[in-house]
Amino acid sequence: MSKSNKSGSKNGITSFIRHRRKKYRDAKDRDFWLRWRAGVMFGAIGFLTFHFFAVAIDAAGKPLAAKIFRYASLSMPVLGILFNEVLGKLVDRLFGDIFLPQGLKTARAHSEGESLVHRERFEEAVDWFAAAVMADPTDWEAQARLVEILEEHFNDPERLAEERGRLLKTEGVPEGLWIQTALNLGEEWEQLDHPERAIFTYKSLLWRLPEGPDADEVRRRLRTLGAM
Numbered sequence: 001m002s003k004s005n006k007s008g009s010k011n012g013i014t015s016f017i018r019h020r021r022k023k024y025r026d027a028k029d030r031d032f033w034l035r036w037r038a039g040v041m042f043g044a045i046g047f048l049t050f051h052f053f054a055v056a057i058d059a060a061g062k063p064l065a066a067k068i069f070r071y072a073s074l075s076m077p078v079l080g081i082l083f084n085e086v087l088g089k090l091v092d093r094l095f096g097d098i099f100l101p102q103g104l105k106t107a108r109a110h111s112e113g114e115s116l117v118h119r120e121r122f123e124e125a126v127d128w129f130a131a132a133v134m135a136d137p138t139d140w141e142a143q144a145r146l147v148e149i150l151e152e153h154f155n156d157p158e159r160l161a162e163e164r165g166r167l168l169k170t171e172g173v174p175e176g177l178w179i180q181t182a183l184n185l186g187e188e189w190e191q192l193d194h195p196e197r198a199i200f201t202y203k204s205l206l207w208r209l210p211e212g213p214d215a216d217e218v219r220r221r222l223r224t225l226g227a228m
Helices: 003-024 028-060 063-082 084-099 104-118 122-135 140-153 157-169 173-189 195-208 213-225
Strands: none
Touching: 003 213, 028 063, 063 084, 084 140, 104 122, 104 140, 157 173, 157 195, 173 195, 173 213, 195 213
16 A cells, blocks of 8 residues: 555545544533523423313313413423423433434544543543443443544653554454554554564454455565465
């Protein structure tokens, strides 16, 4: 694989991750709309329900009780606005998996770590995402973000290589990201003078991707290392 193709592939994967993160990371805006949506729904349902009872009671010949229900129906939208935050949390807890966009729970879980990055508190962000991965080893997005922060803001090739290795072992990593991570990891092990680790990484990649330009590049690197 040529250097330009490698750079383009890496940039494409990085853009994909950043797009996902940008789309879902602003938990405060998302929570705002969730609260107001829940408040409006509560107000509308409450208004229609109380108005229905008012009409039914008025038809039964009880105008005073019907009047009370009509006033109560008008108060429902107001209550929905006043208690939108409580209602939003309730809706999120009960129906979050149905009504919220895919990836939202991940975004909420990562919002604190992203806030640390935004404030340029990179060491704390690294610790935060590392703790997130320890709490949920299946969270490949947290692991990928950890790798990205180390790559962009630290000069610690040993730690970066170790975290890339963990990303390769995490379930659910997209194919393109996994391949690029393996290529980068193999190159880093070579630069760190760990040829045996580089060979193992390249052979793992070749087993997963036996054909194509990336596979040809892996074979070239293995030949350079005397492993083929």
